[in-house]
Amino acid sequence: MNRYEYDVIVIGSGTSAYYAIDGLSKNSTFKIAVVDERPYGGTCALRGCQPKKYLVSNAEAVAMANHLHGRGITSTPTTDWKALQDLKNEFLKGRSEADVKHWKKKGVATYHGRARMTADNEVQVGNDLLQANRIILATGAVPRHSDIEGSEFLHDSEYFLDMPDLPKRIVFIGGGYISFEFAHVAARTGAQEVVIMNRSSRPLRSFDNDIVTTIMQASAASGINVLLNTSPSKVIKNGNEYLLHTSTGDVITTDLIIEATGRIPNLSVLDGEKGNVSFSSKGVIVNDFLQSTTNPKVYAIGDCAATPYMLAPVADKEGQTVVQNIVNGNSTTIDYSEIPSAVFTIPNIGSVGLTEEQAKENGLDIRVNQGTTTQWPSSKRIGEEHASYKVIIDNSTDLIVGAHIARHNSSEVINVFALAIKFKITAKNLADFMWAYPTYTSDLKYMVK
Numbered sequence: 001m002n003r004y005e006y007d008v009i010v011i012g013s014g015t016s017a018y019y020a021i022d023g024l025s026k027n028s029t030f031k032i033a034v035v036d037e038r039p040y041g042g043t044c045a046l047r048g049c050q051p052k053k054y055l056v057s058n059a060e061a062v063a064m065a066n067h068l069h070g071r072g073i074t075s076t077p078t079t080d081w082k083a084l085q086d087l088k089n090e091f092l093k094g095r096s097e098a099d100v101k102h103w104k105k106k107g108v109a110t111y112h113g114r115a116r117m118t119a120d121n122e123v124q125v126g127n128d129l130l131q132a133n134r135i136i137l138a139t140g141a142v143p144r145h146s147d148i149e150g151s152e153f154l155h156d157s158e159y160f161l162d163m164p165d166l167p168k169r170i171v172f173i174g175g176g177y178i179s180f181e182f183a184h185v186a187a188r189t190g191a192q193e194v195v196i197m198n199r200s201s202r203p204l205r206s207f208d209n210d211i212v213t214t215i216m217q218a219s220a221a222s223g224i225n226v227l228l229n230t231s232p233s234k235v236i237k238n239g240n241e242y243l244l245h246t247s248t249g250d251v252i253t254t255d256l257i258i259e260a261t262g263r264i265p266n267l268s269v270l271d272g273e274k275g276n277v278s279f280s281s282k283g284v285i286v287n288d289f290l291q292s293t294t295n296p297k298v299y300a301i302g303d304c305a306a307t308p309y310m311l312a313p314v315a316d317k318e319g320q321t322v323v324q325n326i327v328n329g330n331s332t333t334i335d336y337s338e339i340p341s342a343v344f345t346i347p348n349i350g351s352v353g354l355t356e357e358q359a360k361e362n363g364l365d366i367r368v369n370q371g372t373t374t375q376w377p378s379s380k381r382i383g384e385e386h387a388s389y390k391v392i393i394d395n396s397t398d399l400i401v402g403a404h405i406a407r408h409n410s411s412e413v414i415n416v417f418a419l420a421i422k423f424k425i426t427a428k429n430l431a432d433f434m435w436a437y438p439t440y441t442s443d444l445k446y447m448v449k
Contacts, residue, residue: 001127001128001129002129003128003129004033004128005130005131006031006032006131006132007030007134008031008133008326009034009035009135010033010136010138011137012034012035012042012137012140012302012304013034013042014041014042014140014302015319017034017302018042018319021106024326025103025108032108033111033132034108035110035112035115035123035125036111036112039096040099040100041096042140043140043303044315046092046096048157048312049312051088051092051161052344054088054091055084055185056181056185058188058189059079061077062079062189063346064383071383081163085162111128113128116268117135117275117277119274119275120275120276120297120298121133123135133297134298134326136298136299136322137277137305138319139265139266139267141263141264141266141304142266143156143262143263144259144262144263146173148233148235149233149235150236153237154258155256156258156259157182159258166186166190167256168191169192169194169253170186170191171256171258172194174259174260175202175204175226176261178260179196179198179258179260180196180203180219180343180345181343181344182258184224184344184346187224188346195227196227197230198229198230199229199231201228201229203216203226204343204349207351208356208390208402211349211388211406214372214387214406218345218346221385227246227248229248230246230248232246232247233247240255241254241255242254244257265283265303265305266303266304275295276294277294278294279306280306282306283300283303284298286305286306287330289321299326301315301318301319302319308339309336309339311339321333338421339418340414340418342411347406347408347410349404350403350404350411350413352414352417352421354401355402358402359401364394365394366394366395367393368390368391370388370389372387373407373443377438378438386406389403389404389406389447390402390403391403391404391447393448398426399427400420400421400425400430400448403417403418403447408440409440410440412441413443416441430444430445430448431445
């Protein structure tokens with residue numbers, strides 16, 4: 001067994017790890033090692049956010065042309081799936097190798113292989129035993145898998161991202177953002193039958209219910225069949241197709257089944273529990289400084305930590321924060337109260353702050369500005385037929401406490417609402433501001449009056 005000593009070991013190489021290593025490497029006294037069993041770069045850059053947007057952008061272009069067909073557009077485009085994959089893969093080509101080269105240039109030791117904690121300050125990677133005063137867990141999350149009969153025939157979102165061909169019939173199991181985003185991609189890029197199966201009566205349950213209703217209507221209009229209160233019971237392979245048996249007694253014949261029932265923290269590094277690191281189903285249990293509550297040598301950041309959000313910007317901030325706490329002692333915390341999020345369906349969902357239900361549960365004196373925008377010029381000029389908004393305003397302060405939008409470009413506009421919440425900009429000030437016009441952001445003033 002080869003033994004090596006470092007000041008800090010970072011396990012994982014995704015976005016949270018990047019910010020942690022980058023910050024620590026600026027301190028020339030730190031000897032740093034990074035470990036990953038998969039190609040360097042992590043989920044967001046290689047298997048999630050970035051490559052996904054290549055598929056989404058194509059689907060949006062097709063959808064936009066379809067919305068305007070007969071309204072100035074005489075023919076609508078179709079997707080060349082292979083060329084789309086080539087474009088996406090061009091972005092990915094060489095990224096992992098570039099990351100390794102980047103870290104080596106900065107003097108960071110790079111290891112490839114599965115990491116496992118063998119003591120409170122020790123990590124084994126193959127035949128190498130690494131020791132450090134500080135260990136940062138940035139191992140991310142992995143797809144949740146079911147154990148139904150025939151589960152070996154189910155694929156995950158990573159498979160969908162890399163498919164060489166688009167099947168004609170696809171079923172997505174799960175009613176979360178991954179299923180809805182990829183279902184909208186499939187419906188716009190050539191699939192003929194697209195089904196989403198959700199076990200409860202409420203899909204996208206972390207988002208405002210009225211906004212979800214708009215997305216459900218848009219999904220139906222694009223040909224997506226959303227089955228509620230339905231779950232899979234077994235899958236049977238029948239030649240080149242699959243028979244998906246459901247809890248309602250129906251059998252769906254399809255070419256592909258994508259399981260997207262959520263993601264769970266990747267905690268395989270803790271197998272054997274020799275690292276003295278407490279964890280739950282939500283991830284490594286940490287204090288306000290992202291430090292393990294049971295092993296002070298360990299910090300956890302990103303999707304493997306039991307913090308409120310599995311979002312890339314949150315992971316970035318946690319990576320930056322852990323640097324401050326290692327270099328300067330535990331002194332820096334994160335405010336998780338104003339985190340915007342987006343679902344890249346067509347149209348997008350943008351959401352930040354409290355939902356109407358949550359505001360009422362908190363006993364706030366609120367007014368709710370809501371409506372549709374389909375008759376607004378910004379929607380009519382692109383043929384948008386499904387669009388709505390809901391803004392929740394505290395009557396006592398005139399401050400925005402929540403904003404939820406389903407329309408074109410809402411994933412961008414929601415950032416302005418997030419800034420308004422964080423920096424306490426009143427609804428009146430938002431309405432009075434002289435926005436560049438006509439833009440989707442300038443429509444904000446009509447939402448807050």
